[in-house]
Amino acid sequence: MFTLHHLKDSRSQRIVWLLEMIGADYQIKAYARDPQTSLAPEEFKRLHPLGSAPLLEHNDEMLAESGAICEYIVQQADAKELLKADDPSAHIQVQFWSHYSEGSFLPPLVAAMVMNKARAKAKPFFVKFIANKLIDAILDAYFNKVISRNLAFVEAHLADKTFFVGDSPTIADVQMSFGMEALQKTDRLKAFPNMSAYVARVQAIPSYQAAMKKMAEAEASINQ
Structure with a gap:
């Protein structure tokens, strides 16, 4: 049996989807974030x-790291179709999107989120004013440009595709789903119809719905 140690509101939700997708025997052990730091508890x-x-x-x-965990689960379950292992060209694409998620797509989004949280905590007024100027300068100089480029890249890729590689989900979709859904939840996909439609397709998949239900049940048990 697989045991997923799941931190609330974290990337680990996509591993629940993968486990559900392959019909694995698994359990979820959920953890609440530290109320002071929002990080993992001791x-x-x-x-x-x-x-x-x-x-x-x-x-x-x-095992740690989403990409390594995904590949390990697929290998253990012999679910080669989720890696497109029998199609060299498609396999390369699955590997690309799986690594792109953590290597290029999520880092600037997380950095921008952290900076905006720091902005919200800045006090008193004169400190907040300086913090806003500094944070805006950093975001405009780098992170906003990278985020915009990434969004345009993904939107163009999904123009004529049901999923990231092929007509059925692979670990590329498992890896990309978290960041995409996070953007959708914060209304940042309104100008991107292809990405919006993609998120809706993922959320309609029975295995995804079952995974989110099980994850919610595990999280609800934290305070019981």
Whole structure:
């Protein structure tokens, strides 16, 4: 059995989808974030030196990093179709999008989110004024440009595609789904019809719906 150590409101939700997609025998152990820092609690940090989600426990191993976890699960389940392993060209594309998610797509989004949180916490007024100027300058100089380029790139790719590679979900979709849904939840996909339609397709998949239900149930058990 796989045990997913799931931190609330984290990337680990996509691993739940993958486990549900392949019909794996798994359980979810959910953890609440530290109310002061919004980071993982101490009990989660003790599981692995990185102390970040997701973490997958299986056969006395504790695996970290979403991409490595996805490939491990697929290999264990012999679900080669999720890697397009029998089609070299498609396999390269699956690998690209899987790594692009964590290597290029999510980092500037997370950086911008952290900066905007810092902006909201800046006090008193004169400190907030300086913080706003500094944060705006950093975002405009780099992160906003990279985010815009990434969004345009993904929107163009999805113009004539049902999923990122082929007509059925692969680990490329598992990896990309978290950032895409986060953008949709914050109304940042309104100007991107292809990405908006893609998120709607993912959310309509039975395995995805089942995964989100199980994840919500696990999170609800935290405070019981």
